[in-house]
Amino acid sequence: MKSRTLGRSNGIFVLVIAAVILAGIRGSALGAPAPAPAKLEPVQLDSGPLDNASDQPAVVFSREIDLGPEVPWFRVVFSAARLSPGSLVRVTSLLDGDWQTLDAQQLEEWGYATAFFNGSAARIELIAAPHARGESIKVENMFVGRGLADVGEPQVPDGGDGTAAICDMTDERVLSNDARVARLWPVGCTAFIIHEPPDPATDKCHLSAGHCFLDEKGGREPADVLQFNVPPSVGCSRRHPQAAFQFAVRRDTEDARLTGDGCGTDWAVFRCHRNPVTGLTTYQTQGAAFFRGLVPAPGPDTSDAPPDIRVTGYGRDGGQVPNACAPCVPGDDDDDRNQVQQREDGNLFDVANCDPPRPGVLPYKRLDDCPGNSGSPIIRLDTDQAIGIQVQGGCKTSAICCVAFPVNIGTRLDADGLQAAMTRCGRVAADPPPGHKMHYPQLPDPFGWDVLMTYPKILADDWRCTESGLISEIRFWGSWRGDYVGNITRICVWIYSDYPGPPYSRPANLLWERYIYPPDFKVGFEGYGEQGWYDPNTEYYLKGDHLSYFNVIIPHIPEAFKQRRGDVYWLALQVDVADKIPGDGVFPSFGWKTTYPSLQFRDDAVWSDDKFGPWSELRDPQTHESLDLAFVVNGPRQPIPTVSEWGLIVMTLLLLAGAKVYFGRRRRAATAGIGS
Numbered sequence: 072m073k074s075r076t077l078g079r080s081n082g083i084f085v086l087v088i089a090a091v092i093l094a095g096i097r098g099s100a101l102g103a104p105a106p107a108p109a110k111l112e113p114v115q116l117d118s119g120p121l122d123n124a125s126d127q128p129a130v131v132f133s134r135e136i137d138l139g140p141e142v143p144w145f146r147v148v149f150s151a152a153r154l155s156p157g158s159l160v161r162v163t164s165l166l167d168g169d170w171q172t173l174d175a176q177q178l179e180e181w182g183y184a185t186a187f188f189n190g191s192a193a194r195i196e197l198i199a200a201p202h203a204r205g206e207s208i209k210v211e212n213m214f215v216g217r218g219l220a221d222v223g224e225p226q227v228p229d230g231g232d233g234t235a236a237i238c239d240m241t242d243e244r245v246l247s248n249d250a251r252v253a254r255l256w257p258v259g260c261t262a263f264i265i266h267e268p269p270d271p272a273t274d275k276c277h278l279s280a281g282h283c284f285l286d287e288k289g290g291r292e293p294a295d296v297l298q299f300n301v302p303p304s305v306g307c308s309r310r311h312p313q314a315a316f317q318f319a320v321r322r323d324t325e326d327a328r329l330t331g332d333g334c335g336t337d338w339a340v341f342r343c344h345r346n347p348v349t350g351l352t353t354y355q356t357q358g359a360a361f362f363r364g365l366v367p368a369p370g371p372d373t374s375d376a377p378p379d380i381r382v383t384g385y386g387r388d389g390g391q392v393p394n395a396c397a398p399c400v401p402g403d404d405d406d407d408r409n410q411v412q413q414r415e416d417g418n419l420f421d422v423a424n425c426d427p428p429r430p431g432v433l434p435y436k437r438l439d440d441c442p443g444n445s446g447s448p449i450i451r452l453d454t455d456q457a458i459g460i461q462v463q464g465g466c467k468t469s470a471i472c473c474v475a476f477p478v479n480i481g482t483r484l485d486a487d488g489l490q491a492a493m494t495r496c497g498r499v500a501a502d503p504p505p506g507h508k509m510h511y512p513q514l515p516d517p518f519g520w521d522v523l524m525t526y527p528k529i530l531a532d533d534w535r536c537t538e539s540g541l542i543s544e545i546r547f548w549g550s551w552r553g554d555y556v557g558n559i560t561r562i563c564v565w566i567y568s569d570y571p572g573p574p575y576s577r578p579a580n581l582l583w584e585r586y587i588y589p590p591d592f593k594v595g596f597e598g599y600g601e602q603g604w605y606d607p608n609t610e611y612y613l614k615g616d617h618l619s620y621f622n623v624i625i626p627h628i629p630e631a632f633k634q635r636r637g638d639v640y641w642l643a644l645q646v647d648v649a650d651k652i653p654g655d656g657v658f659p660s661f662g663w664k665t666t667y668p669s670l671q672f673r674d675d676a677v678w679s680d681d682k683f684g685p686w687s688e689l690r691d692p693q694t695h696e697s698l699d700l701a702f703v704v705n706g707p708r709q710p711i712p713t714v715s716e717w718g719l720i721v722m723t724l725l726l727l728a729g730a731k732v733y734f735g736r737r738r739r740a741a742t743a744g745i746g747s
Contacts, residue, residue, distance in 0.1 A: 103282070103442045103445060104258045104259040104260045104282070104283055104292065104442065104443065104445055105259035105260075105386070105387045105410060105441070105442035105443035106257055106258055106259040106293070107216060107217075107257065107259065107308075107309050107410075108216070108217035109214060109215060109216055109217055109257065110214075110215060110217050111148075111212045111213070111214060111215075112138055112142075112145075112212065112213045112214075112215045113211065113212055114136055114210055114211065114212065114213050115211070116134055116136070116195060116208070116209065116210040116211075117207075117208075117209045117210075118131075118132040118134075118197050118206075118207050118208050118209070119207060120153070120204075120205040120206070120207050121197065121199060121205070121206050121207060122199070122203065122204045122205065122206070123199035123200065123201060123202065123203045123204075123206070124202065125201060125202075126201050126202075127201055128157065128158075128159075128198050128199065128200055128201060129198065129199055130196050130197070130198055131197055131198070131199045131206060132196065132197035132208070133194060133195070133196045133197075134194070134195050134196075135165065135192065135193070135194045135195075136192065136193050136195065136213070137165075137191060137192040138191045138192065138193075138213065138215055139191055140191060141191075142190075142191035142215045142216060143189070143190075143191070143216040143305070143308040143309075143310075144187055144188060144189050144190065144215065144216040144308075144309070144310070144311055145164075145187075145188055145190070145191065145193060145213050145214065145215045145216070146184055146185055146186070146187050146188070146213065146214040146215075147162050147184065147185045147193060147195060147210060147213055148183065148184045148210065148211075148212045148213060148214055149178060149183045149184065149208060149209065149210055150183075150209050150210060150211045150212070151207070151208070151209040152175070152178055152183070152207065152208045152209070153205060153206055153207045153208075154174060154175040154178070154206060155199070155200050155203040155204075155206060156174075156175075156200065156537070156538045157174075157200030157201070157203070157538070158174065158175070158197070158198060158199050158200045158203050158206050159172045159173060159174050159197075159198040160172065160173050160178070160195070160196065160197055160198070160208055161173075161194075161195075161196040161197075161198055162185045162188065162193055162194070162195055162196075163193065163194040163196075164188040164189055164190045164192070164193060165190060165192035165193065165194060166188075166189050166190025166191070166192065167189055167190065169188060169189070169313050169314055170314065170348075171185055171186050171314035171347060171348055172198070172347060172348065173185065173347055174347075177344075177347045180319050180321075180344045181295075181319045181344075181347075182295060182319070184214070184295075185314075186296065186311070186314040186317040187256065187257075187296065187298070187311040187317065188311065188314070189310055189311055191215075193213075195208070195210065214257075216308060216309070237395060237396065237439050237441075237466075238436075238437055238438065238439055238466040238477070242388070242405075242439055243415055243439060244386070244388070244413040244414065244415045244439055245413060245414060245415065246408070246411070246412070246413055246414075247383050247412045247413055247414040248412065249383050249412065249414070250299070250300075250357040250358065250359045251263050251264045251357065251359045251360055251361050251448070252383050252384065252385075252412060252447070252448060253277075253297045253298055253299045253301075253353070254297075254298040254299075254301050254385040254410060254412075254443075255279055255283055255294050255296075255297060255298075255446060256295070256296045256297075256298050256311075257293050257295065257296070258283050258284075258292045258293050258294045258295075259385075259410065259442070259443050260279055260280060260283035260294065260385075260443065260445045260446040261279065261383075261384035261385045261386075261443065261444055261445065261446040261447040261448075261461070262277045262278065262279035262283075262297055262339075262341075262446050263277060263278055263279075263361055263383075263446075263447070263448045263457065264276075264277055264353055264354055264357065264359065264360040264361065265277065265278050265360060265361050265363065265457060265493065266360040266361065266362050266363075267363065267493045267494065267496065267497045273352055273354060273355050273597065273598075274342065274352040274353075274354060274355075275342075275352070275353065275354040275360045276324075276340055276341065276342055276493060276496040276497060277297065277340070277341050277342065277343065277353070278338065278339065278340055278446070278448070278457075278460055278484075278493075279294070279338075279339045279341075279445070279446030279460065280337055280338065280339060280445040280446040280460055280461070280462045280482075281327045281328045281329035281333070281336070281337040281338050281339045281462075282329050282333065282337055282445060282462070283339060283445055283446050284325060284327035284329075284339045284341075285327050285328075285329040285339075294320060294339075295319065295320055296317050296318065296319060296320065297317070297318045297320060297343050297353060298311060298312050298316065298317050298318075299312060299316045299317075299318075299353070299356065299357055300312045300313075300316045301385065301410075301411055301412060302411075303407040303408070303411055304399070304406065304407050304408065304409035304410065304411055305406075305407065306401040306402070306406055307399035307400065307401050307403075307406045307409050308409075309409060309410050314346075314347075314348050315346060315348045315349050315356070316346075316356065317346070318343035318344060318345075318346055318352075318353050319343060319344045320341055320342075320343055320344075321341060321342045321343055321344055323499075324340075324341050324342040324496060324499050325339065325340075325341045326339070326340045326341070326492040326495065326496060327339035327340070327341075328488055328489075328492075332472065333462060333463075333472075334429045334431070334432050334472035334480070335429055335430050335431020335432045335472075335482055335483070335486045335487065336431065336482075336486070336487070336488070337460075337462040337463075337482050338460055338462075338482045338486065338488075338489045338492070339446070340489070340492045340493055340495075340496045341496070342496060342499060361448060361450070361455075361456060361457035362456050362457070363456060363457055363458075363484050363493075364451045364454050364456025364457060364458045365458070366419075366433065366458045366459070366483060366485075367379065367419070367451060367453075367458075369418070369419040369420055369421045370418060370419070372418075372420065372421070372436075376418055378416035378417055378418055378437075378452060379418055379419055379451070379452055379453070380416065380417055380418065380419055380435055380438075380449055380450060380451060380452060380458075381414055381415070381416045381417075381449075381450040381452055382414065382415060382417070382435075382438055382440065382444065382447045382448070382449055382450070382461050383412065383413070383414040383447055383448060383450065384412070384413070384414075384440075384443065384444040384445075384446070384447030384448075384461060385410045385411065385412055385413075385443050385444070385447075386410065386413065386439075386440060386441035386442065386443040386444035386447075386464075387399065387409060387410055387441045387442050387443045388405050388408040388409050388410070388411070388413065388441065396441035396442060410443050415438050415439050416438070416452065417435050417436055417437045417438030417479075418435060418436050418437055418438075419433070419434070419435050419436075420434040420435055420436050420473070420476065420478050421434075422434055422473070424473075424476060425472065425473035425476065429472050429473070430486070430487060431482055431483050431485075431486030431487055431489075432472045432473065432480060432481075432482070432483070433449060433458065433459040433480070433481035433482065433483045434472070434473045434476070434478040434479070434480055434481075435449065435478060435479050435480075435481065436466070436476075436477065436478050436479070437466075438479055439464075440461060440464025440479055441464065444461050444464055445461060445462060446460060446461065446462075447460070447461040448460065448461075449461060449481045457484060458483065458484060459481035459482055459483050459484060460481055460482045460484070461479070461480075461481050462480055462481060462482050463479060463480035464479050464480075466478065466479060498517070498518075508536060508537055508538045508540065508542065508634070508704055508705060509534040509535065509536065509537060509703065509704050510534055510535040510537060510672055511670065511672075512670075512702075512703035513532070513534075513666035513667075513670045513671075513672065513699055513700065513701050513702055513703065514548075514666060514667065514670060514701055514703075515548035515597065515620060515664045515665075515666060515701035516600075516664065516665055516666055516667045516668075516701070517598055517599065517600025517602065517620065518600050518601060518602065519602060519603070519664060519665035519666070519667075520602065520603045520604070520605045520612070520662075520664075520665045520691070520692075520698065521549055521550040521552070521602055521603070521604055521605070521616075521617070521620070521662030521663065521664050521665075522605050522606075522607065522662050522663050522664075522665065522678070522689065522698070522700070523552075523604075523605070523606040523607070523608070523660055523661075523662050524549065524644060524645055524646055524661060524662055524663040525645075525646055525647070525648055525660045525661050525662075526645055526646070526647050526648075527645075527680045527681075528606075528607075528608065528645065528678065528680060529563075529565075529643050529644070529645045529678065529679050529680065529681070529682060530643065530644060530645075530663050530676060530677070530678050530689070530700060531565075531567070531577075531578050531641045531642060531643035531644075531676060531677050531678070531679070531686065532641065532642060532672075532676040532677075532699055532700040532702060533569060533576060533639055533640065533641045533642075533672060533673060533676075534639070534640060534642065534672065534702075534704060535637070535638070535639050535672070536634040536635060536636050536637060536638050536639075536640065537636060538636055539633075539634065539635050539636040540633065540634065541631040541632070541633050541634075542566075542628065542631050542632050542633075542634055542704045542705070543626075543627065543628055543631045543705065544624065544625060544626050544627070544628065544704070544705040545564065545624075545625045545628065545642070545702070545703075545704055545705075546622060546623070546624045546625070546702065546703050546704075546705065547622075547623050547644060547663060547664075547700070547701060547702040547703075548597060548620055548621065548622050548623070548663075548664040548701040548702070549620065549621060549623060549661055549662050549663050549664050550602055550604075550617050550619060550620040550621065550661070550662055550664060551617065551619070551621075551659055551660070551661055551662075552604050552616060552617065552659065552660040552661075552662065553604075553616060553617055554617040554618060554619055555659045556619075556659065557648045557649055557659025557660075557661070558648060558649040558659075559589075559592070559594060559623070559646050559647070559648055559661060560588070560589070560647045560648060560649055561586060561587065561588055561646065561647040562586070562587040562592055562623070562625065562644065562645075562646050562647075563584070563585075563586055563587075563644065563645040563646070563647075563682075564584065564585045564586075564587060564625070564628075564642070564643070564644060565578075565581060565583070565584045565642075565643040565644075565682055566581075566582050566583040566584070566632050566640055566641065566642060566643070567579055567580060567581055567582060567640065567641040567643065568580045568582055568638075568640065568641075569638070569639035569640060569641060571639075572674075575674050575675065575677075575688050576639075576673055576674055577641070577677050577684075577686040578641040578643060578677070578684070578686060579641075581682065581683070582632070582640070583632040584682075585628065585629070585630075587625050587628075591625065591627070592623060592624065592625045592626075593623070593624045593626065594621055594622070594623050595621060595622050595624070596619065596621055597620050597621050597622045598619075598620060599618050599619060599620075600618065600620065601614075601615050601618060602615075602616065602617055602618070602620065602664070603615065603616055604616035604617065604662060605662070605692050607678050607687065607689060607692075608678075608680070610692060612692040612693070614693075620664055634704075639673075642702060642704065643682065644663065646661050648660070648661055663700050663701070664700070664701045665698050665699065665700060665701060666699050666700060666701040668696070670699070671697060671699040672699060674688075674697055675688050675689050675690060675697035675698055675699060676689040676698055676699050676700045677689055
């Protein structure tokens with residue numbers, strides 16, 4: 072097995088840590104991130120090269136590190152790791168037993184660091200795959216919280232010119248539990264899940280403020296991890312959710328803007344990687360996303376006007392100094408609310424009153440924002456839709472974006488460039504399902520073709536094996552012609568060896584075949600996109616034939632095919648469907664969805680009406696360019712010793728139960744109510 076050696080020779084994570092440390096000691100500005108005080112703690116951990124001669128995964132190295140009682144939380148930073156396919160690192164908090172495993176690819180996705188854990192003591196383990204040789208990990212630093220109190224954090228006071236952070240001398244924020252809103256860490260901002268077609272149904276984009284990703288000089292801020300279901304702070308010290316609710320930001324999807332004075336040009340769009348503990352996306356985990364709404368006309372500008380918007384975010388709290396976002400003081404009544412999700416309702420302000428009116432600017436009034444609220448959704452109360460992103464707080468009469476009025480500032484979701492960025496994000500290929508054993512997953516193109524694969528049509532595409540072993544799961548994507556959804560009654564699966572050509576590659580010898588019937592496969596809705604239908608036999612095609620597409624999963628293949636690393640194979644599929652839709656008289660047809668051109672492997676896929684051929688090339692009926700199909704082959708997930716899967720379930724239930732009790736007892740929530 073080929074190992075992957077990881078290291079931080081490019082210094083990316085070192086720069087990120089330095090940015091966080093500097094942010095922790097600089098003065099926090101209104102509309103600014105609120106990173107927690109933190110530091111790098113030197114440690115010495117080097118496993119050296121280790122082997123596993125057994126037929127099962129094995130813990131070949133384990134070390135416990137205690138950072139001392141004053142450390143409230145930690146993050147492990149790996150300076151090097153050599154991991155073969157199937158090998159993992161595992162980090163466990165000795166305070167609450169929370170844990171995270173990372174393979175070589177996931178380590179890269181997480182910037183060679185882990186999720187954030189509560190407590191001061193960690194167990195770090197190296198789990199070697201069967202027969203792996205030379206596995207190793209090395210840790211030289213851990214990123215840790217700087218004590219229980221936010222000592223040295225500056226307050227944001229009333230500066231005498233109306234730059235008040237708390238709008239009317241009283242902080243009126245109340246606790247909230249909106250599943251769509253997350254804390255962006257360690258930069259100390261807020262972000263939220265947005266539904267923006269044509270994004271896949273299982274993997275959504277996220278929005279935040281541009282200044283949470285870009286500093287004033289264009290450098291990158293440390294916006295690395297999205298945290299949902301954040302627990303209460305303890306004595307002002309921030310606490311972190313379980314690793315199952317933390318997600319690494321996908322750097323390749325970041326699209327942020329912060330130009331000029333930021334008025335209407337302060338926004339960020341991004342996706343996250345799947346969670347390495349659960350294999351789920353943010354949307355699959357939280358089950359909710361904002362829809363984008365229209366900005367309504369502002370109501371009357373009077374003190375008794377009913378609120379029409381809400382801002383929900385993770386602003387700083389716990390100081391209770393009048394008219395200021397003061398540093399949190401341990402022992403204060405609100406020292407358990409520091410950068411915990413809170414909300415407040417307020418009113419839109421007519422941008423036409425600003426001097427001058429600025430496109431893309433969304434002003435609002437009577438709503439308290441503190442550092443950490445940057446990136447919060449601005450929500451219409453009547454529709455529960457997002458209409459903007461919070462970027463500047465403080466009820467400032469000197470606001471650059473709206474001079475002479477005490478307002479806060481948001482960026483409209485229809486601001487210049489933001490809508491196009493959201494559409495681009497929606498079209499980015501989703502993170503592949505975990506555990507694949509091919510060159511790379513060929514993910515579905517929501518604007519591609521669906522090629523007829525209903526009996527007697529057979530379609531086939533090739534893949535290169537990247538890890539020897541059994542193929543226990545096959546996943547592919549497809550659609551119903553004209554959106555007339557029928558029932559698949561059987562899936563025929565064949566695997567062939569490879570004939571590389573000339574004139575084009577195609578299946579050679581039949582190696583394996585299975586016929587799969589319900590309930591041994593699953594069909595689930597995946598997403599929307601304007602897609603075409605194509606029958607290569609008749610050369611009939613129609614662009615814009617249908618919108619919906621589906622995933623089809625064969626999760627437990629009996630007597631699975633055993634592939635060999637480096638070999639190229641062909642997967643051929645055919646489906647049988649019920650004759651017609653009951654009561655409709657329509658004869659449904661199912662098609663196999665094409666993948667993105669950028670994900671094509673070698674030359675084109677092929678089609679036939681017989682499992683023994685002959686095989687014809689599959690090409691775009693309009694452009695005649697090569698077409699490949701959307702699928703992924705997975706192997707069995709190896710059991711990891713000593714960690715009970717039930718432990719995650721139990722901890723999750725305890726966390727949710729504790730949060731319910733906590734939210735039910737809070738003083739201000741009792742008078743103002745709790746809601747999304």
